Amino acid sequence: MKTVRQTNTLSRRTLLAGMGAFAVSACTDSSPTSGNATPEVRDIRLGVLKVTDTAPLFVAQREGIFAKYGLEPKFVEMELTGDQRPNLETGGQADVTFDSWVTIFLNIADGADWVVLGEAYQAAPRTTGLVTAQRSRLRSVTELVNQPIGVNNKAGLGVLMTNSLLRTNGMQPAQVRYVEKSFDSLADAVAGGEVSAAWMVEPYLTRSQLDKGCVLFADTAVGPTADFPQSGYACARSFARKNPNTVRAFQQALAEAQLRALDRSLVESVLPEYISVSKNVAQLMNMGSYPSTTLPIRPQRVADLMLEQQFMSSRIDVNSRMASVNPPS
Template sequence: MISLSLALAGCSALGGSDSGGQASAGGGPERATLRVGMLNIVDTASFYLAQQRGFFQAEGLTVEPVTAQGGAASTPGLVGGSLDVAFGNYVSFFLAQSQGVGQFRLISDGYQADANTFLILARPDGVLRTPRDLAGRRVAVNTFRNIVELNARSALQTNGVDPNSVQFVEVPFPDMAAALATGRVDAAAMVEPFITSASRSLGAVPILDTASGPTADIPIAGYGTTEAFARENPRTVAAFQRAMARGQQAASDRRNVEQVLPTYIRIDQSTAALITIGTYPQSLDATRLQRVADLMQQFALTPGRFDVQPMLGPG
């Protein structure tokens, strides 16, 4: 297990300091500015807390968030060099690595699901009431073949619905409520804060919790870079890890998450107070992340067992 808390206490070998301040021994970060691919969702609250509270600045880093639709949209940016680091769901990272899109390294955990943080919602017209009603219907996911779709497939199968009977439709999270309201889709696989927003504005009702049963407490997403970037910029990566460790710790207090959400997502404080929040893990653990890879194998996203261990930590 690669503990982010350990990164706070002992990163001098990578050019850091014991106090969590800017690297001194061996020099500061090789790259002072980082372009970071981001999703503006609850999952990324720890990053924005780290930015707001000056944790990156204390490490000699300036971070420039670049909004993406999903992790699958960010991995080409990492490979092409338009992004230095990216927040992405683990399915997208593992799929890109297994398909030879690039060689990636996961450098910080980001978010883990909890009950009611991943829901399939429908209009309040009563046409869809149970998971079995989703058979043959159009269900929105933010991007194809990602953690949202994987969770949905697993939960559907657990509830006696053939996942292949569902037509998944790609719709960005911010557009899902409108897609539901206009009938473009019959249901939508949402995350927070869009779950709460759709419930308040549209009266959308939950049909299925997709982070339950085999996917309960499943790791969702983290921050990664390329193996080449990690190898060539070890002090930069270590500085990012230290700042994110402080951000993850700050996000463990719900009040901090509620405070920062309206600064990067278009929701008001009253909505922020109602959302369901998952967990911001303090470590990258291969055993936990392997659950995602094994589920990918079960649903034929990878041809065989994919070992996540080589992807953990700087090169």
């Protein structure tokens, strides 16, 4: 697998410009740390998953970016398998949570009064896809008819992207059978013949190839899902209203961290320590991008595709779900 490295050197002007764009797009003040009011909640609880998407959070922690904006976050590891239904209200599991847009929007559709704080990760070629066993006789997507496909969540991002791939190839989602397995067990399910293919994201995609001899059968970040917005951050609307300075500080810290993540070597350096990714996998895996601006039109693609595929019964207007806080006085 070819390793693609990004070694951008960011000027202070570029960094501040990106931070400003992020804050403006999220309807918050874009001023630097000087002049910003003190966060109401310094030890903000961040719900995280051990996936590549969250690497900038750990960059921010290690590089003192959170501290720069007055935050001392407490990381709360969330479950990686199945639906996430975290309680983000006062006294709940976390104050801010990371997850796939699919899971975030399903929570909102189920009545969670959440607002969007920022984008986390955007797919790129060969960062998500269906893998098969090396001995598999499958040669085209259309041969998946009546075949079991492993996914980590039957109502998740993997099914959404795989359904799109199937439709692009003239198939219907009902023509395959989804089997729910944890990401950690998907490679074994493929190697053992329990499923004919499995949907994976990095680092599981590369890990499955190195450890189990799996091969990438079909890229799911192509066509209608090319450059697909994969994940983001959200909090309860009540938290945003009660703690506007905290929300603003988190957004600014995230924007700076996402920009720092343009330097692939910096991302690679935190993956082994914080996300249990070996150095070898970190160097070989393909990576998507970390948007340093938050534009509603991007996650709206996900919400609209979810409606089209009947993940939801009504449309979610992402713009109306953007966190909006008053600028500091």
